[in-house]
Amino acid sequence: MILKAFGVKWLLLCIVVCLPGVFSRIKNMPLTPQLETCYKRFSNVSLNRVPGTFITWHCESSISLSKIPFRLPKSEHHYLNGLNRRIMEKSKNNRGKRQATRCVRKEYRMLTTQERNDFHRAVNGMKQNTIVRPNVYDALAMLHSEMQILKAHGGPCFLGWHRVFMLMFEMALGDEVPGVCLPYWDSSLDNELENPAQSYMFSSELMGNGDGAITSGPFAGWRRPSDPNNPNSRPSPVLRNVGADGQLYSRESIEMILSRSDTSEIIAPNSDPDYDIEVHHGGIHIYIGGDMEALVTSPFDPFFFLHHGFVDYLWELFRIKLRNQLNIDPQTNYPMNHNIEFHSRDELMDIANFTCGAGYSDLLMETVEYEASPSCTQQRPTCDSPYLRCQLNTGRCIPITLQETPLPMNPGSGPVTNPPPVGPGLPPPVGPGLPPPVGPGLPPPTGPGLPPPVDQCAHIEQERHNVKPCQNSYCVNGICDINQWVYVPVKVVTIRPPEYNRYNSFPIINGDVSMTNDIYNPSGYSRTKKIIQGRLGKTPKGYTHCFEDGIGQIFVQSQGLNYEGFYKESSVIDQRLATTMSIAYVAVKNPGRGVTRALFRASDSCGRVCHTSCKNPRTGKFEPCSGLIELDSRYPRMFSKNYGDATLDIWDYGNGNGMGNECPMFNDDKFFLTFYCDYQDHLPWVDKMSAPPMMPRMGPKPQPPPSFHTQQCRVSPTCVLNTPCFSASLQCRFYGETHQCAGACGHYAVCNYGHYKEKICIGGTVFSETMNRCTSTPCGGQVGDGLPSWHVFANAGANYMKSLGSRMLSGSAGASAGASIFGGKR
Known part of the structure; x- marks a missing residue:
C-alpha cells in the first residue's frame, strides 16, 4: 500500500510537470461583458475610417473601477x-x-x-x-x-x-x-x-513641458494626491x-x-x-x-x-x-x-x-x-496673440513653436474685409500690412510674425527623434514604487506597413537596377505577395502626423483589472522587412500570494491596433486570445522581478559571472503572449460585421427650418446674412470670413469650423460692412432694407431665450429634469 501510494504521488507529480496546462501559472481570460459589448458596437466599423x-x-x-x-x-x-x-x-x-x-x-x-x-x-x-x-x-x-x-x-x-x-x-x-x-x-x-x-503651448511660459514630470511652467512640481489609506506615501508627480x-x-x-x-x-x-x-x-x-x-x-x-x-x-x-x-x-x-x-x-x-x-x-x-476660436484674414494677418500666427491660406491661427520667441503684438487695426481671391493663376495679394508674396523664384519671406525658414534637412532630425520614451508612474492603487511591479516578456511580430512604399535598396537583374520593388518588399516575390500581402484588407487609418521612415515603434501596455495601475512601453521595429520580430517587457502588479489580472494591448505609432495571441499550454501554438491575462507566483514563474532579470531570463548568458565568451541562448519558453501587428481593418477581438444594425433614432421630430431666399444664410433668429450659405451642411469655408447681419446694425457673423458664429458689437455700436469691424457710432432707427432695427432684433433674441427657459420648465420633454435642478417640482 505504501509503495502504491508512493507511485500515485509520483504519477501526480509527473502530470503537473509534463502537463503544465493542468495548473497554469498564466492564462488567458475571456472578455469582460463591458468590453465585449463595447467592441461589438464597433465590430462593423472599418478601421480605415478612424484610428x-x-x-x-x-x-x-x-474598465478598472474596483481599486480606484x-x-x-x-x-x-x-x-x-x-x-x-x-x-x-x-x-x-x-x-x-x-x-x-x-x-x-x-x-x-x-x-x-x-x-x-x-x-x-x-x-x-x-x-x-x-x-x-x-x-x-x-x-x-x-x-x-x-x-x-x-x-x-x-x-x-x-x-x-x-x-x-x-x-x-x-x-x-x-x-x-x-x-x-x-x-x-x-x-x-x-x-x-x-x-x-x-x-509653444508646451513652453514654460504657457502650460509647461510635455516630457515626463512637469518641471517648468505654472504647474511645475505638481503631484497627484496621496493615497488616503497611506497618507505618508509619497505621491507620483503629474506626468506627460x-x-x-x-x-x-x-x-x-x-x-x-x-x-x-x-x-x-x-x-x-x-x-x-x-x-x-x-x-x-x-x-x-x-x-x-x-x-x-x-x-x-x-x-x-x-x-x-x-x-x-x-x-x-x-x-x-x-x-x-x-x-x-x-x-x-x-x-x-x-x-x-x-x-x-x-x-x-x-x-x-x-x-x-x-x-x-x-x-x-x-x-x-x-x-x-x-469667444470664437481665433481666426484671421489676408487683410488682418495677425491673431491678436503673441503665441499665434496667421495661416493665410486657410484663415487659421496656428501656434508658434518652442524654437521661436513670442511675436510682437500687432492689433491689426486696419480695415478687415473678406479675403481677395487666391489660387493658381492669380497674383498674390500685395499691399500695406500684408505678408510678402511667396512662390517660385522668390526668396523665402522672413521677419516677425512669419514662420522660420524651412530647413531642407529637417526630415533627418525628425527621423532621429521618431522613437520617443514613455515615462511611467509605477503606481499601484495609489502607491507609486517600481518595486511593486514585475515584468512579463511579450513578442511583437509585425509586417511591413502597407503605406511604406519602398526602401531604396534595389535588386540588379541582368546587369540593370530594377526599381519596381526594393529587395525587402513582399510584393516583389510571388510567395510573400500571396501569403503576407494577401492577409491585408483595407489599409487602416493612421494619425494625421503618422509617417514611415524605416524605424517603427510599437506601443505595448497593461491596464489593471483587479488593481488600479497603468504601464506603457514600446519596442522598436525595422519597417523595411516583410516580417520582423522584437521583444518588449510589460510591467504589471506583483501578484505576491494572490493573482494579477491585466489587459494587454499594443498598437503602432500610427494608432493601428495589433492582435493578441496566447500560447496554448498543451500544443505550444499561439492562438488568438482576448489579451486579458491572469498570472500568479507559482513556479515556473512567467514574470521577472525587474527589467534586468527579465532580460537575463530571456537571454541565457551561461554561468552568470559575466566572464564567459559563449553566445547567449534564447529562451522561448518564457513567452505566453504575442502581439501580431498585421494591419487588419477591423477590431480583432469580436467577429467582423457582427454588430446589429443601427437602431432608429427616437425623440423629437425635427421641424423644417424656416425658408429664406437662396441668396441669404440664416445664422440665428436674430441674424440673417445677405449672402448664401456655402452648402446644406456647411455655411462657410474660410475661417474668419465676416458678414453683417441684415438689418441689425450691431450684429455680425464670423466663420468658424464651417459655421457662422453671431457676435454683437459692445455698447450697441454699429458694425461697418465696408470696414468690417465695430465702430464708435451708436445704433438707432431703421437701417438697411427695411428689416427691424438692432434694438428689435436684440429684444426678439431676449424673448426667444426667455421662451426656451419657460418651455423647459412648463411642459417640454426636458421639464422634469430641468425643474428638479432649477427649483421646480418633479
Whole structure:
C-alpha cells in the first residue's frame, strides 16, 4: 500500500510537470461583458475610417473601477454640493437678463497677460486651498475619478456631465481669483504644425513641458494626491508623454462632427465613430499621455480642463446649429433609444441632484459664453496673440513653436474685409500690412510674425527623434514604487506597413537596377505577395502626423483589472522587412500570494491596433486570445522581478559571472503572449460585421427650418446674412470670413469650423460692412432694407431665450429634469 501510494504521488507529480496546462501559472481570460459589448458596437466599423486606438481607448479606459484609490471622503461632498447650488442660483438669476454677467471663455492663447496670470494663480490657489481634503483642486479631480466614470463616459450623459463639471471648476476658479473664467484649448490649431509636440503651448511660459514630470511652467512640481489609506506615501508627480502616441483634433474631424443633424449622431450608442465627439476626444488624452491617458488620473493634469472646455465649446456650436438651422431644441434632443447603463435621461449624475437630461438644459449656459476660436484674414494677418500666427491660406491661427520667441503684438487695426481671391493663376495679394508674396523664384519671406525658414534637412532630425520614451508612474492603487511591479516578456511580430512604399535598396537583374520593388518588399516575390500581402484588407487609418521612415515603434501596455495601475512601453521595429520580430517587457502588479489580472494591448505609432495571441499550454501554438491575462507566483514563474532579470531570463548568458565568451541562448519558453501587428481593418477581438444594425433614432421630430431666399444664410433668429450659405451642411469655408447681419446694425457673423458664429458689437455700436469691424457710432432707427432695427432684433433674441427657459420648465420633454435642478417640482 505504501509503495502504491508512493507511485500515485509520483504519477501526480509527473502530470503537473509534463502537463503544465493542468495548473497554469498564466492564462488567458475571456472578455469582460463591458468590453465585449463595447467592441461589438464597433465590430462593423472599418478601421480605415478612424484610428483603431480611438476605439480601443474609448472601450478600455474605464474598465478598472474596483481599486480606484482616489475616492473623495463623503464628508467632503458638501463642498461640491455647495458649488452646484451656486451654479443653479446663478443660472436662475441670469435667466432672460440681457445684461447678465457671463464668463467669457476664450482660447487659452487669446487671454491677455493679466488674464493668463490670474488663471494660473487661481488654479494653483485651488491646489493650495485645503478647506476640503486634500485640497480644492484634487477634490474636484477625485470626483471625476470615482465610480462616476461610468456615468461620465460611454454614452449621452458624457456631454452634460462634463458641462456641469466644467461649471463647478469655473466656480471654484472664481472663488480663488474673482472674475477668472475657464479658457479652452483648441488643439486643432496645434495639429496644423508638422510636429504638434513642438507647439509653444508646451513652453514654460504657457502650460509647461510635455516630457515626463512637469518641471517648468505654472504647474511645475505638481503631484497627484496621496493615497488616503497611506497618507505618508509619497505621491507620483503629474506626468506627460506629449506626442509619443495619439492625435490632436483636426479641423476635418471637427467639421465632420458639426455636419451632423441630431445629437444621437455624435454620441454613443448609435453614432458613427467618424462623427462621435467622445471617440475623437480620446485621441487628445492619448496624445498628452502620462496621467491624461488614464481616466482615473486625467483630471490631475490641468490640461484636462482646457481640453474638456474645448469639447464643451464644440458641443455648444453643435447645439447652436440644431436650434438655428434645423429648428431642433437641443434640450430635448437627448438620445433615448439605448440600453447603456447609467446613461438614461433620468439617471442622477451624483453631482448634487443633476440628471443626465438636465445636463442638456440651456439654463446651464446662462452664465457662460464662448469667444470664437481665433481666426484671421489676408487683410488682418495677425491673431491678436503673441503665441499665434496667421495661416493665410486657410484663415487659421496656428501656434508658434518652442524654437521661436513670442511675436510682437500687432492689433491689426486696419480695415478687415473678406479675403481677395487666391489660387493658381492669380497674383498674390500685395499691399500695406500684408505678408510678402511667396512662390517660385522668390526668396523665402522672413521677419516677425512669419514662420522660420524651412530647413531642407529637417526630415533627418525628425527621423532621429521618431522613437520617443514613455515615462511611467509605477503606481499601484495609489502607491507609486517600481518595486511593486514585475515584468512579463511579450513578442511583437509585425509586417511591413502597407503605406511604406519602398526602401531604396534595389535588386540588379541582368546587369540593370530594377526599381519596381526594393529587395525587402513582399510584393516583389510571388510567395510573400500571396501569403503576407494577401492577409491585408483595407489599409487602416493612421494619425494625421503618422509617417514611415524605416524605424517603427510599437506601443505595448497593461491596464489593471483587479488593481488600479497603468504601464506603457514600446519596442522598436525595422519597417523595411516583410516580417520582423522584437521583444518588449510589460510591467504589471506583483501578484505576491494572490493573482494579477491585466489587459494587454499594443498598437503602432500610427494608432493601428495589433492582435493578441496566447500560447496554448498543451500544443505550444499561439492562438488568438482576448489579451486579458491572469498570472500568479507559482513556479515556473512567467514574470521577472525587474527589467534586468527579465532580460537575463530571456537571454541565457551561461554561468552568470559575466566572464564567459559563449553566445547567449534564447529562451522561448518564457513567452505566453504575442502581439501580431498585421494591419487588419477591423477590431480583432469580436467577429467582423457582427454588430446589429443601427437602431432608429427616437425623440423629437425635427421641424423644417424656416425658408429664406437662396441668396441669404440664416445664422440665428436674430441674424440673417445677405449672402448664401456655402452648402446644406456647411455655411462657410474660410475661417474668419465676416458678414453683417441684415438689418441689425450691431450684429455680425464670423466663420468658424464651417459655421457662422453671431457676435454683437459692445455698447450697441454699429458694425461697418465696408470696414468690417465695430465702430464708435451708436445704433438707432431703421437701417438697411427695411428689416427691424438692432434694438428689435436684440429684444426678439431676449424673448426667444426667455421662451426656451419657460418651455423647459412648463411642459417640454426636458421639464422634469430641468425643474428638479432649477427649483421646480418633479
